[in-house]
Amino acid sequence: MEYISLFVKSIFVDNMIFAYFLGMCSYLAVSKNVKTANGLGIAVIFVLLCTLPLNYLLNKFVLQPGALAWLGDSFKDVDLSFLSFILFIAVIAAFVQIVEMVVEKFLPALYSSLGIFLPLIAVNCAILGGSLFMQQREFLNVGEAATYALGSGIGWWLAIVALAAIREKMAYSKVPAPLKGLGITFMVVGLMGMAFMTFMGISL
Amino acid sequence: MNTNSNVYTIVYTTIIVVVAAAILAIAAMALKPKQDANIKAETISQMLAAAGFSSKEDLAKLGNDQVLKMYSDNVKTAFLIDAKGDKIGELETEAGNIELQDNLKQENKNIAAGNPQLPVYVFTKDGSEINVIPIYGAGLWGPIWGYIAFNASCTEIVGAYFDHESETPGLGAKIKDEAWFREQFKGQTVNFSKPDDSFNIVKGGAPKDDKSAVDAITGATMTCNGLDAALDTWFKAYMPFLQKKAGAEGVDEDCCGGDCCGGDCEGGHQHEHNHNHQEG
Amino acid sequence: MNEDLKKTLLNPIFKGNPITVLVLGICSSLAVTVQLKGALVMALSVIIVTGLSSLVVSLLRNSIPNRVRIIVQLVVVAMMVILVDQVLKAYAYAIDKQLSVYIGLIITNCIVMGRIEAFALGNKPIPSLLDGLANGAGYGMILVIVAFFRELLGSGTLLGFRVLPESYVPNNLVILPPMALILLGCIVWVQRAVQKDLQEK
Numbered sequence: 061m062e063y064i065s066l067f068v069k070s071i072f073v074d075n076m077i078f079a080y081f082l083g084m085c086s087y088l089a090v091s092k093n094v095k096t097a098n099g100l101g102i103a104v105i106f107v108l109l110c111t112l113p114l115n116y117l118l119n120k121f122v123l124q125p126g127a128l129a130w131l132g133d134s135f136k137d138v139d140l141s142f143l144s145f146i147l148f149i150a151v152i153a154a155f156v157q158i159v160e161m162v163v164e165k166f167l168p169a170l171y172s173s174l175g176i177f178l179p180l181i182a183v184n185c186a187i188l189g190g191s192l193f194m195q196q197r198e199f200l201n202v203g204e205a206a207t208y209a210l211g212s213g214i215g216w217w218l219a220i221v222a223l224a225a226i227r228e229k230m231a232y233s234k235v236p237a238p239l240k241g242l243g244i245t246f247m248v249v250g251l252m253g254m255a256f257m258t259f260m261g262i263s264l
Numbered sequence: 265m266n267t268n269s270n271v272y273t274i275v276y277t278t279i280i281v282v283v284a285a286a287i288l289a290i291a292a293m294a295l296k297p298k299q300d301a302n303i304k305a306e307t308i309s310q311m312l313a314a315a316g317f318s319s320k321e322d323l324a325k326l327g328n329d330q331v332l333k334m335y336s337d338n339v340k341t342a343f344l345i346d347a348k349g350d351k352i353g354e355l356e357t358e359a360g361n362i363e364l365q366d367n368l369k370q371e372n373k374n375i376a377a378g379n380p381q382l383p384v385y386v387f388t389k390d391g392s393e394i395n396v397i398p399i400y401g402a403g404l405w406g407p408i409w410g411y412i413a414f415n416a417s418c419t420e421i422v423g424a425y426f427d428h429e430s431e432t433p434g435l436g437a438k439i440k441d442e443a444w445f446r447e448q449f450k451g452q453t454v455n456f457s458k459p460d461d462s463f464n465i466v467k468g469g470a471p472k473d474d475k476s477a478v479d480a481i482t483g484a485t486m487t488c489n490g491l492d493a494a495l496d497t498w499f500k501a502y503m504p505f506l507q508k509k510a511g512a513e514g515v516d517e518d519c520c521g522g523d524c525c526g527g528d529c530e531g532g533h534q535h536e537h538n539h540n541h542q543e544g
Numbered sequence: 545m546n547e548d549l550k551k552t553l554l555n556p557i558f559k560g561n562p563i564t565v566l567v568l569g570i571c572s573s574l575a576v577t578v579q580l581k582g583a584l585v586m587a588l589s590v591i592i593v594t595g596l597s598s599l600v601v602s603l604l605r606n607s608i609p610n611r612v613r614i615i616v617q618l619v620v621v622a623m624m625v626i627l628v629d630q631v632l633k634a635y636a637y638a639i640d641k642q643l644s645v646y647i648g649l650i651i652t653n654c655i656v657m658g659r660i661e662a663f664a665l666g667n668k669p670i671p672s673l674l675d676g677l678a679n680g681a682g683y684g685m686i687l688v689i690v691a692f693f694r695e696l697l698g699s700g701t702l703l704g705f706r707v708l709p710e711s712y713v714p715n716n717l718v719i720l721p722p723m724a725l726i727l728l729g730c731i732v733w734v735q736r737a738v739q740k741d742l743q744e745k
Binding site: 078084150154157185237240241242244249250251252254 | 564567568569570574575614615618619622623625626629630648649651652653654657720721722723724725726728729730732733734735736737740743744
Binding site: 268272273276277280281284287288291292295298299302303306324 | 607608609610611612615616619620622623626627630631633634635637638641
């Protein structure tokens with residue numbers, strides 16, 4: 061039950077885009093058509109799902125105050141939490157690099173459709189944001205962390221595909237010249253965010 | 265030099281990482297005392313705000329030293345109690361080496377394990393005693409905690425202050441931001457006759473005659489349920505102590521219990537709350 | 545001041561503003577614009593991080609192995625961000641609490657990486673420093689404008705002081721996250737109505 065609740069919550073209520081504005085740069089830049097948006101969305105789900113549990117373990121066994129206790133009593137009081145930003149981003153960057161190389165070598169078809177998005181993802185705030193929220197929210201086990209990662213990723217994917225669909229349609233509407241492109245997109249995202257806020261009232 | 269050779273790349277990356285880590289370690293060590301002082305002053309000002317000495321906003325304007333001094337000036341004693349409500353240790357209250365039992369996360373685990381060391385901070389205000397105790401629990405997204413101030417006989421709540429780590433701004437965050445929410449705790453009591461569900465935060469408005477319930481915040485159901493559970497858990501842990509205090513002051517517990525619980529509707533709430541605990 | 549430097553310094557603030565023109569760095573920071581104070585601190589932090597990271601990367605630019613370029617850059621940026629975070633925790637604890645994870649997210653703020661890639665890697669340290677500072681400032685300016693309206697309309701206060709009369713009923717909608725985007729849309733609208741050459745076809 062808790063997993064389902066957490067899963068639904070992270071997709072709708074605490075949507076990475078609409079509630080926290082995470083991953084906005086690539087969200088706005090790559091949402092011009094549904095096909096590429098879909099590709100980027102899936103890449104985000106994948107990277108989030110892999111790096112967040114990794115960072116969870118890193119946090120639990122290395123970074124937290126007292127996390128190094130398994131090394132022996134003398135390490136009990138070591139607090140490395142100030143290194144968390146640097147290690148999280150290193151894990152993400154390294155992971156993205158490795159995935160890129162592996163996919164390029166063994167799955168060229170997948171690479172040609174996803175490959176161009178992978179470098180973009182290392183600097184996608186949604187990925188690092190996911191890890192930082194994970195650290196703050198103190199999930200109980202890897203399962204919860206992975207559920208949260210999957211939910212957030214799907215939420216992000218949903219948001220970008222929805223926006224891309226709207227922007228495809230919007231190409232045919234009359235928008236005041238100064239608002240065209242970026243301006244109206246901001247507003248559309250704002251309105252979508254308001255629509256998503258209705259999910260907050262749901263008690264799960 | 266060939267900057268693309270493997271050896272160069274590895275050596276270079278290693279040096280960069282080591283240098284960065286060294287700089288950060290030095291900075292972290294140098295700033296640690298100051299950061300810890302901030303955290304201590306923050307904890308103390310939450311207590312002072314709950315006890316009603318000053319508002320949290322005004323306390324934030326004072327320096328750390330002023331806050332610590334205010335604490336030392338007004339605190340009478342601070343001690344630790346065990347699960348039976350017996351005193352097991354003292355906490356230093358002199359300015360300069362104030363001791364706090366502020367690892368609430370650990371104590372929360374200890375309560376579940378049955379071996380807590382719970383702090384009680386006793387302040388003197390306008391000639392009478394105020395007992396301040398902490399509470400801690402899980403909100404929608406992260407930990408929530410707070411301090412509850414009781415009168416001398418622990419039969420009436422005289423103030424409360426709540427804080428959270430990552431509740432949604434404008435919704436769950438209101439437990440901290442909205443003064444009306446914590447104001448309504450004033451004058452309420454802990455329901456001694458129901459140790460498992462001694463306080464309620466009621467969605468849709470608390471019954472007027474229920475002295476152990478307050479209104480929930482609209483749109484922040486999960487946070488309020490979490491807070492409700494935290495209050496129940498911690499009040500239960502403090503129950504022996506609170507009852508001893510109340511008994512010593514000659515207050516009839518049964519009378520209070522009878523007044524407090526608002527009849528049948530209470531059972532319904534309890535069901536709802538228990539149900540929600542599992543997900544919160 | 546020589547012309548090039550002046551252009552480096554002024555361009556990012558208006559004509560090449562990182563947020564409204566280049567669409568960089570919206571990620572981490574719209575959520576910190578509920579109150580002016582938080583926005584000012586965030587703006588200052590970003591200015592410091594962009595400036596110093598650009599300076600350091602520019603100093604290292606000839607020695608960085610190309611293959612691990614991104615990781616080295618991220619390490620430098622992360623180091624700056626952690627330093628800022630530690631200093632804030634020590635000297636501005638209340639604000640650091642309010643900004644919570646968003647300080648950490650400066651690391652992936654596209655402005656920082658974007659300017660390092662586009663400018664600092666190919667330019668001398670001093671212009672890189674200025675470019676970083678100016679881009680941070682351009683970003684901070686938008687942040688402060690948004691925060692100004694959100695705090696004024698959402699709470700009736702500015703920097704915590706009451707500005708509008710008590711009779712003004714705060715507009716809670718403005719405090720909610722989506723309004724930040726709509727306000728940003730309005731800023732883009734105004735800017736492009738004035739500078740017609742920025743309009744998209």
